[in-house]
Amino acid sequence: MTENPIPSDVDPTLEADVFSRNCSSRAVLQNATSRWGLLALVALRDGDLRFSALRRRVDGVSERMLSQTLQALERDGFVNREVLQAIPPRVEYSLTELGSAAAERLSDLIDLVEGHISEVHESQEAHDARRNG
Amino acid sequence: MTENPIPSDVDPTLEADVFSRNCSSRAVLQNATSRWGLLALVALRDGDLRFSALRRRVDGVSERMLSQTLQALERDGFVNREVLQAIPPRVEYSLTELGSAAAERLSDLIDLVEGHISEVHESQEAHDARRNG
Structure with missing residues (x-):
């Protein structure tokens, strides 16, 4: 039938512990917090988008990367894809x-x-100054 | 003096827009939400750690990756490193x-x-079933 998405070495009766x-929740978190996943999810808060x-909203993402990102988010149940x-x-x-x-x-x-x-910028400058001498 | 951490094509007077x-906030967000950055930050909520x-708490991370992760978080001002x-x-x-x-x-x-x-697992199984069948 379908592939079991839970790795076989994980006991599914155990509570999720990232x-x-x-723990399978690690991969799910990574899809949601990836460079493009995070931006796509937050962009969709303003309303449904084609x-x-x-892609225009998530400035800099390639078609391929956005497509992969949305597919992962759809698979995990974070995003609906509707063909009108x-x-x-x-x-x-x-x-x-x-x-x-x-x-x-x-x-x-x-x-x-x-x-x-x-x-954050002040911290970065101070850190780089310490490292450079 | 110090390296300017803000890319030269960014106007620092503009508000951050991820x-x-x-926008330099993208890189900062990525450090905090990376596979290991996220886990290190949350692990430190329970108290200071050596x-x-x-490394024991963040199961599966290599010494090298944890070290790089902590250095980025320290540089961004999320983590303090103290030599006792x-x-x-x-x-x-x-x-x-x-x-x-x-x-x-x-x-x-x-x-x-x-x-x-x-x-999430139910969504993944349903998604894989649709794709495979």
Whole structure:
């Protein structure tokens, strides 16, 4: 039938523990927090988007990378992909309930980093100064 | 003097916008949400840790990767590295205020994913069944 997505060395009755190297939640977290996964999820908080619009929003992503990213997020149940009856057919992406909850938490993290970016730059400069002499 | 950590094509007077490809906050976010960065930050929420203890907690990380991860987090101002006077000298890592705030948000995300891991597995199985059949 279907491939079992849980590695065979993981006991599925155990609670998920991301600190354990075999925990399947690690890969799911990585899909959601990857360079492009994080931005795609947060971009979809503003509303459903077609592929091309999402690609414009996530500045710098290639078609191939965005496509792979969305496929992983769809597989994990974070993103819905809907083919709309139209000529030509349109494909729209939206957040699931789980994806929306994840995007909210990622958005909090982005706000934190953007709000402290001057402090981060000061830390980087001080660190580089110490290393350079 | 020191290297300017802000790429020269970025106007530092602009507000940080992680959706812009040149925004320096992207790299900072990536350090905090990387496979090992995320786990190291959240592990340090339970208290300061020596390198070896942190490595045991973040199951599966190599010495080299953990060292690179901690150096990036220290440079960005998320982690403090303190050399304690002892024989032999001890190095302890702790969260800064910013690192602690980031770790709290990442911890929320981990709780979300771990709490919904059955739902994620069901989505993965359904997705793989559609693709294979």
